[in-house]
Amino acid sequence: MNNSGYPVSLQLTGKNITIIGGGKIATRKAQGLLNTGANITIVAPTCTPELAQMPITRIQSEYKPEHIQDAFLIFCCTNNQETNEQITKDAAPHQLINDCSTKERSNFYNMATIQKPDYLLAISTNGNDPTKTKAIREKIEESETKGSLT
Numbered sequence: 001m002n003n004s005g006y007p008v009s010l011q012l013t014g015k016n017i018t019i020i021g022g023g024k025i026a027t028r029k030a031q032g033l034l035n036t037g038a039n040i041t042i043v044a045p046t047c048t049p050e051l052a053q054m055p056i057t058r059i060q061s062e063y064k065p066e067h068i069q070d071a072f073l074i075f076c077c078t079n080n081q082e083t084n085e086q087i088t089k090d091a092a093p094h095q096l097i098n099d100c101s102t103k104e105r106s107n108f109y110n111m112a113t114i115q116k117p118d119y120l121l122a123i124s125t126n127g128n129d130p131t132k133t134k135a136i137r138e139k140i141e142e143s144e145t146k147g148s149l150t
Helices: 024-036 051-052 081-090 130-145
Strands: 016-020 040-043 057-059 072-076 096-099 112-116 119-122
Touching: 016 024, 016 081, 024 040, 024 051, 081 096, 096 130, 112 130, 119 130
Parallel strands: 016 040, 016 072, 040 057, 072 096
Antiparallel strands: 112 119
């Protein structure tokens, strides 16, 4: 097994995060980032009602390279493979980029998390099976609710 990943928890306060796309995946990413103190920008011609209500910057536009110029963290959340591929090509080597449609064009991937006041638990299948990651997280949460983890 070759796993070259190294788990970290990023401090995002004041960092620029750009999410390209306005659908369910973009909404989920933005929701997870809301309490990080980051400056979140959504770039999409349209967005979900949930995204429209979030306290974030919205740019109603198709993707352009200048949208990611100052981003520390980039999420490609469009349903257009050509656009996602172009975004990953436009990103600078120092930028963290996650193409939500394929881990092959990403230099990081998200982990499922369980956050409590006294701990943060991250779960990963190394980007191979997000459905399995979610199932593991749900089982741990269920066990915790039943009190079998304390």
